[in-house]
Amino acid sequence: MSEPLKVAIAGLGNVGVGVVKILQQHRELIADRTGREIAITAVSARSRNSNRGVDLSNYTWVDNAADLAQMDDVDIVVEAIGGEDGIALELAQNALKNSKSFVTANKAMVAHHGALLADLAQDNNVALRFEAAVAGGIPIIKAIGEGLAANQLSLVYGIMNGTTNYMLSQMEATGKSYDEILEETDALGYLEADPALDLDGIDAAHKLAILSSVAFGTKTDFDNVYIEGIRAIETVDIAYGKELGYRIKLLGITKYENGTLSQRVHPVMIDRELPIARVMDGFNALVVDGDYIDRTFYQGRGAGEGPTASAIVADIIDIARGHNGAAFFKPSHKLVDAQSVTINERQGAYYVRLHVEDHAGVIADITTSLKDANVSVETMLQKGTERDGTVYVIMTTHETRETAMKDALNRINELSSVIENPLSIRIEKL
Numbered sequence: 222m223s224e225p226l227k228v229a230i231a232g233l234g235n236v237g238v239g240v241v242k243i244l245q246q247h248r249e250l251i252a253d254r255t256g257r258e259i260a261i262t263a264v265s266a267r268s269r270n271s272n273r274g275v276d277l278s279n280y281t282w283v284d285n286a287a288d289l290a291q292m293d294d295v296d297i298v299v300e301a302i303g304g305e306d307g308i309a310l311e312l313a314q315n316a317l318k319n320s321k322s323f324v325t326a327n328k329a330m331v332a333h334h335g336a337l338l339a340d341l342a343q344d345n346n347v348a349l350r351f352e353a354a355v356a357g358g359i360p361i362i363k364a365i366g367e368g369l370a371a372n373q374l375s376l377v378y379g380i381m382n383g384t385t386n387y388m389l390s391q392m393e394a395t396g397k398s399y400d401e402i403l404e405e406t407d408a409l410g411y412l413e414a415d416p417a418l419d420l421d422g423i424d425a426a427h428k429l430a431i432l433s434s435v436a437f438g439t440k441t442d443f444d445n446v447y448i449e450g451i452r453a454i455e456t457v458d459i460a461y462g463k464e465l466g467y468r469i470k471l472l473g474i475t476k477y478e479n480g481t482l483s484q485r486v487h488p489v490m491i492d493r494e495l496p497i498a499r500v501m502d503g504f505n506a507l508v509v510d511g512d513y514i515d516r517t518f519y520q521g522r523g524a525g526e527g528p529t530a531s532a533i534v535a536d537i538i539d540i541a542r543g544h545n546g547a548a549f550f551k552p553s554h555k556l557v558d559a560q561s562v563t564i565n566e567r568q569g570a571y572y573v574r575l576h577v578e579d580h581a582g583v584i585a586d587i588t589t590s591l592k593d594a595n596v597s598v599e600t601m602l603q604k605g606t607e608r609d610g611t612v613y614v615i616m617t618t619h620e621t622r623e624t625a626m627k628d629a630l631n632r633i634n635e636l637s638s639v640i641e642n643p644l645s646i647r648i649e650k651l
């Protein structure tokens with residue numbers, strides 16, 4: 222067997238400890254598969270004295286994680302700290318500059334600085350890998366970059382945030398409100414330290430920006446991802462969606478056509494019978510379309526210690542096998558600046574929920590507003606009067622432009638009988 226591959230791990234929380242566990246427990250299995258021993262040589266985290274439930278006594282403890290980038294007996298730095306900038310980015314840049322391969326689970330950092338890091342890896346002839354940053358339990362980056370490498374890809378979409386998928390699933394299963402389910406989800410420890418990352422779709426957008434680059438060879442462009450989260454979804458929408466044959470999912474959708482890139486994360490209503498509509502609870506799922514494969518579908522756990530660490534160790538094994546090809550599967554100078562398509566250019570149908578006073582003429586006013594905005598209604602349901610004399614009006618529209626729908630909603634919102642902001646959800650035919 223050749224020389225052991227020496228690994229340093231920065232960050233010993235859920236993910237970092239998961240990596241230590243796999244490398245300890247599957248040491249022989251991995252060495253057999255790789256033809257090379259993988260040895261942890263150094264570790265770093267904030268507090269040296271925490272009991273992390275794993276034996277770290279054989280590894281050099283380093284107080285300042287940034288120092289791992291300079292150590293002689295380190296071939297690969299694994300970063301499991303987090304944050305788009307700060308220590309994680311400093312470590313990434315220094316490790317790559319010092320010709321050490323770099324493996325990370327940090328989706329925020331790769332979404333914001335992917336192109337820069339890919340350049341550094343290429344200039345220094347080392348590997349940059351981030352399978353764990355996108356749906357850890359699903360080897361989607363490898364699937365796209367290797368298994369599907371013969372294809373021109375055109376569309377990637379999926380459920381990229383397990384926490385919000387869990388919440389929407391629980392709202393449907395229990396009929397409980399968004400606020401109740403949010404409280405329960407928080408108690409289970411499923412939310413990110415900053416819950417906005419989950420609830421406002423930012424975490425999913427980080428992953429989508431990475432997938433766009435991997436799939437289409439474009440430069441990571443997080444700033445042009447349209448992002449909307451799930452905070453406005455209520456149990457009534459889930460129930461009315463069901464009556465109409467739809468299920469609500471928070472999807473990330475990225476499309477590349479003729480040099481233009483459309484990236485968006487928002488709740489959608491989709492046919493309940495679609496395979497992706499049946500993916501419930503904490504699972505992630507991804508769909509990739511290519512010219513010679515038609516459609517492929519992947520499902521698995523997107524987060525948690527095990528799936529995330531499994532993806533990191535797979536990346537380490539890849540490097541141990543001598544693979545140090547381009548991070549985005551193309552030389553970094555060939556990554557293109559795609560022209561970005563805004564959400565205003567979307568064309569499609571919409572679900573709309575209005576909460577209005579229940580008196581004569583209200584429906585006529587709504588219909589006039591829609592007509593004036595050139596939006597035509599496909600179905601309209603009026604749901605029984607509430608005790609306070611208000612009523613829900615639920616509509617779906619025919620295909621229309623996003624700008625027309627926004628115009629219609631602004632007009633409707635100005636009607637005195639409308640008592641809360643209208644909610645619209647895009648209906649996607651996928």
Ligand SMILES: NC(=O)c1ccc[n+]([C@@H]2O[C@H](COP(=O)([O-])OP(=O)(O)OC[C@H]3O[C@@H](n4cnc5c(N)ncnc54)[C@H](OP(=O)(O)O)[C@@H]3O)[C@@H](O)[C@H]2O)c1
Binds near residue numbers: 235300308526
């Ligand atoms: N958890 C998941 O399911 C998951 C899934 C996919 C991707 N990720 C990504 O993986 C990364 C780590 O996530 P995690 O869940 O493992 O986080 P975590 O449990 O909060 O662990 C973070 C670790 O980083 C250490 N740390 C913080 N600041 C540091 C600093 N300045 N210098 C050195 N170490 C520092 C902490 O040290 P102490 O322990 O001493 O405080 C801790 O060990 C993030 O980028 C996250 O987005 C996580």
